[in-house]
Amino acid sequence: MRAPVEQYFAALNADAYDDLAAVFTDDVEIHTVGAKPVVGRAAVLAHFPRVLAGYAEHCDRVTRWIETPEAIVTEIEFTGRLGDGRPVVFPALDVFDLRADRITRVTTWYDTRDVRRQVLA
Incomplete structure (x- = not known):
């Protein structure tokens, strides 16, 4: 059950966005706090390179896993x-809905005010 989510993080962390295609269903949805759904x-494969373009380096490190049969x-x-060298650090929570070993939906929550402060400082 964990494999597609592990592959998702490995691809994001390596900027290997083409590798994400294998973990998503055709109708995948990305819901991020404060943003319109993708x-x-x-659309999702185009989304991640845009979102992470301003980062010279980035890493999502999973610190806790909670697993159910569907999510x-x-x-x-x-x-x-960031490209100018400033650090950005924040906690987040991702919920992955799965169907047939593929990700159908990712919902992400984080403190948008804190992240905005760090990025726009």
Whole structure:
């Protein structure tokens, strides 16, 4: 059950965005606090490079896994460095809905005010 989520984080952390195609269903949805949903595999695959473009480096480290038959919840520690060298660090929570060993939905929560403060400082 954990394999597609582990592959998701490995691909994101390596900037291997093409590898994400294998873990998503065609109708995958990404829901992030404060943002409009991103729907469909093609839109989702274009989404991540845009979101992470400003980071010279970034890493989502899972610090806790909670697993059910239909979903996985992960607590994340995001660490990154912007293009100008400033660090960005924040906790997040991701919920992954799964169907047939593929991710159908990712819902992400984090403190948007804190992240905005770090990025726009």
